[in-house]
Amino acid sequence: MSKVEAYKIIISQFFAKTLDERAKENFANYLNDPDFLEAWQQLMEEGEMGAFPDNEIEHERLFKTIVQDSRITDQVVTVAETKKSPIKILKYAGIAAALLMVGITTLILFYNRMNISDNQLITGNLSTVVPGSQKAEIILENGERIDLENLKLDTVIDNGTFEIIKSDKGIISYRLKHPKSSNLQTAYNTIVTPRGGEYKLLLADGTKIWLNAATTLRYPISFNGEERKVQLQGEAYFEVAKQVHHEKRIPFIVNTGNQRLEVLGTSFNLQNYGKSIVTTLVEGKVKLNSQLSPQDELYLSPQEQAVFHSRDKKFLKSVVDPRYFTAWKEGKFAFYNTSIDEVMDIISRWYDVEIQYNYLPENFAFSGTVSRYDDINKLLRTIELVGDIHFELKGRKIYVNK
Template sequence: MNQIEQYCQLIRKYLADQASKEEQELLQELMDDPVFLQAWEKVWRENSYPAHPAAYPDPHRMLENILADPRIATAASAHQKTTDGHFNFRRSWWQVAAVFLAFCGAVLWGYYNFYNVDTPPKEQLSNVSIVPGSDKAMIILEDGKQIDLSLLSADTVLDQGEYLITKDNSGQISYSLKDNLAPTNNIVYNTIVTPRGGEYTLRMADGSLVQLNAGSKIKYPVKFDTKLRSVQLEGEAYFEVAKMDVKGKRVPFIVQSGAQTLEVLGTHFNIKSFDDHIVTTLVEGKVKLSFADAALKEQVLAPTDQVIFDKNRRSVKKEQVDPFYSLAWKNGNFAFDNASIQTVMDEVARWYDVEISYEDQLKGQHFSGTISRYEDIDKLLKTISFAGGVHFERKGRRIYVLN
């Protein structure tokens, strides 16, 4: 986690009124740090803006709200001027407010031009900033309580009675049991949900690692049964399954993705389950796939095998592939090999949390290449345009795809 993301995490806690006294004091110390002010702007820009100008925040009222915050007002009255002559906290909060106001002004200016110039949508350009995805997820406990993981500071431990949930310095969530030998009576489930523009890494109680892509959800027990380990996946995730033996017998690991069941006979694999297709790519070891449709044959995968299950067509296609393309997302990249422009833009939409509109009939446009998932959105679109034979116009959070 880089410095800006660490600051963003602290800011989100402050805005949610969950910052500790020590964290509020840290906020005071960071007010003259330009990197911290960049983090303020990043957090502000991550929000989705409403469709009508009346719903936009009033810049003057927003400034008043910031400066009227009792947490800030108290600190400001106690910190006026340092011995070296630099105004610190109050002046810095004016700087933060200025960042907010400047950004709001840009948003309102873009909104005015968008809705008041009578030209077709594809002729419009947007000044609204779109940032790449980051570590964002919600954990849902057995009792329905929801915890925003981005608001938890590093090295946080949540005591849930029989088990502990820990967020480490890298932002990874892991589980540990207070009594690993205690019999499992009622299996308790947790669920992690990543929004569009988010991803998260989880280490389950058996030691298995799961990296969840944007717009995905996984439901898992906090303590696995001694006879069968089973999780439910919607979306895309990369798994590194740990071996688990009980009395010398291997405990199977099952991933249920809608109408497909995967049984782990090995360790490393990727499952992508969006819309009507489930794509399973094996990296290491061996897995077996079975399907709810009894007419479809079971499939046993060896390394580099990929199976595409089309739920609507009730078909299964198996082939050998280069796993590089299926695993690029977990390594921080987009990577495509002769992929349709619709496939490419689906990936972009989930990661940058944008909407895609196809203005023209697109036939035969394909894209091959690799680019960072943390690239500026406009540079990313230019790269795709150059290599994929299409053009883009962006307005707000909507991207128009043109011939």
């Protein structure tokens, strides 16, 4: 990545307010580099600014504060006089303030960090740690296991009464050989993704399910009753297909832990790794209740999220941006003011590594969007850039240090 491209990322981070005090000082120093102003010019010419945000004035005020800082005034004036005019620099500040404030903050990994080598940032043998990939196995009702990773694309497995199909895109689906057979109503399969795995499943009713790492889903191979039930442990994104029987809409039910979720046709993300159950609604409407508190019912509308803690036996509802909770199915990590332990939990599951804390920073908040398929060394280096934290990678264990 070129130096100009790296500066474009830094500028975006600054105006998204994701830089800590140390990073802000570095940001001010960048103003002495002509490549920095070139990066600013390119951001304007790319035409990606969109509408000005409501807090444009606040961002420009913050930028002026840094530019006028007594520690760097001489440097900034020198650059402004030799490359661009001071007025034009501040004009760019107002326009660049609009960048990336409409959606998720974009953080792309970059390689140049003030002449600091990778070995100074992260140590250890990285060859054994790779991003997750399409890995899963199906457990049939008779206990037989099918390794989907080793199953070739565009393959059909004949199981007598039904067929399991792996498409040319790697999606698993089912086809009944005798659709009217009543004995298929209670036939269940289970799909399991390991740590460092993911998969996409198409149920017999047309419902699409994306499974994240370390997830188990039990489901029927056909839906012939008055309701559709699946059981989840882990994290999955659902696009539920509508189904009608005798002019009556058939509800879709997801049981996870002590929570029961009922939908008629919707899109949502559901996460249950043991600490809490997090339901994020993208489209439609869902009804939630819990075995621990069956009298309480909670309805969610789009952009609402419910968190259920077994300890408190109650739901906590809030308004969120669903993109941060569904980006994983698009191959991205998306964080917004996320604590370091939450970030590392996600990294641990996806890269199948163990986390050891020698230091747990207070008030650490990481924001950004990065690819889930990048080298773990690059990902950890990006997190280091926005906080007073250092990682050491040894084998399959990451040490979090000060």
